[in-house]
Amino acid sequence: MSTVRRLQFFVNLSTKWTLGNRIPPTGPGTRQLRMAGNSSTDQLRIHARNRQYEGFDREHEGTWRGPFTFIASADPQYGLTAGWNNPGLLDWTQEVELTQRGIERINKMKPRPRFLVVLGDMLDAMPGRPGRDDQKVSFTEVFSKVDPEIPLVFLPGNHDLSDSPSMEDIKLYRDTFGDDFYSFWVGGVRFIVLNSQFYADSSKCQEARDEQDTWLNEQLEDVQATGCKHLVVFQHIPWFLKNPEEENEYFNLDVNLRLPMLEKLRKAGVRIIFCGHYHRNAGGFYKDMEEVVTSAWGLQLGEDKSGLRVVKVTEDSISHQYFSVDDIPLES
Template identity: 30%
Template sequence: MRKKIISVVCFLLAVFVSHGIAADSAPFFFLQLSDPQFGFMDNNKSISAETEAMNKAVTAINQLKPPFVVITGDFVNNSKSKEQIAAYKSMIAQIDSSVKVYMIPGNHDIGKVSRASIDNYKKNYGETHFSFRYGDCAFIGIDSNIIKEEDKEREEVQFKWLEQELQKTKDARFKFVFTHCSVFLKRMDEPVNYSNFSLPMREKYVRLFQKYGVNAIFAGHLHNNAYGKVGNMEMITIGPVGKVLGTGYQGMNLVKVYPDRFISEFIALNQFPKEVVMSDPATKTTESMSRVRFKSIRNLVMAGYQG
């Protein structure tokens, strides 16, 4: 029986090879969410509305089971509120253990940048940045607070780390960067405001990202959606899970990654699909990517076709 299973697996691998499909370049999807910001809706008096919204987000995550999710900051409204922090962490703990969770801080999670505020963040949530690979794609998250406040020493340390991580991505098919505050919202030359980087910082980071071929930057902070592009690099700012501003609505960002492209779509929490379908116009085929897991291969039937 074991030999038969091994034979079938080898046959399936042969199918992939014969069709020119590398395992690292197989289509996949991930979710980005931002700004649950517990306490914002009721001015820190209650967290019931944010709890309800975050519960919808977690339910959708557990239904779809992406390989990972990225949360781009502002988990709470008051960085010193034990109630808000505990509520957020309780919701994150309910995400299926098979789904990895990566987080970077928002301005409300740290407050005024200082040794104490950063240490407090790390104590509650972990590191302020991340870098990892999934398949042949690279994912890097940075702390935008030290950039926005232009904390020279910390910003330079992070910038050096960021460039070192980007240098490792030369062989990556796609390179994605995550930040809480947008580098810019719609245009590189737009006026400086609460929701983007200063012009010198904007130019500094865009120059670095373009040097290493970053494909997209994902952000939150605006509590609304915005889109910009410089050269071939996209700047994607998404709305919140929590309180909306302007014309925004509560939702999460679904990012589908194909061998030759990626598609980003911000979907309302109450309209999230129960499965993710990856469509390939080149072959006119579709495939459900919602993951079903089995504890063992006992009693399973595996088959290949058109080898």
């Protein structure tokens, strides 16, 4: 499939769901989620509230305690694979299987990762679209199987909110997955979670965008005043894919915002930014600040295999390696 066609698929995905003669939500993925018998998100351990993450606060985690590992994943995007090949088909059996296999291996890792972050696009159907609620139920059922000692960290992708989110879309996200931007501490390392959709299109939610902007400034000022071992940012859409000065496209953020924001984050001491969205591995450096684009846990658009990134944090460095789902190392 050509790059143009791929791009058009993503840009017009919400329109495709509304076309006639589509298959109703009775595919294997839907049958599986209905068997789960759970129509709520109660099983998801949601700890991101009030711009913090319960248990991952400065008081309990603000001091360096030695090296640790966490898992960075992106775009499980329940329903995309079937819809990519047959737009309108509501089936997410493949995503369920891939995430189940990955979770089984994550749960066996020794030592346990300190947390598992999903860098957005948990679901494929945007708010109000067919399959959204069923995908949410299935996602909840699968991710509730993550070891309780491995906290789940969520942040919004464009499919979780919509390409041009409204305040209602943001509220729905927060009710399901917790806050859309917040910060937390693990072992002396400070993590900042951003809602990157505000940088793509905030025309219907300027109030929320302004709130994040003010909050981010406060966070960066606090870092300057109090310090931390490392400063890490999580967001869905990459600022850039390979080169900070590359042209604008669907998978990156506008260069006129990109460059000043990259400089702002770097000056504040951000060491590394983890992103998803691209469904391929990519990334690079802005001066001495690294950006890592992690390929999808679900559908691939390049040569990578569905997988996850194992991130190792030491006192002096942050290193990372991408593994296919079945090759996730059990000992880190």
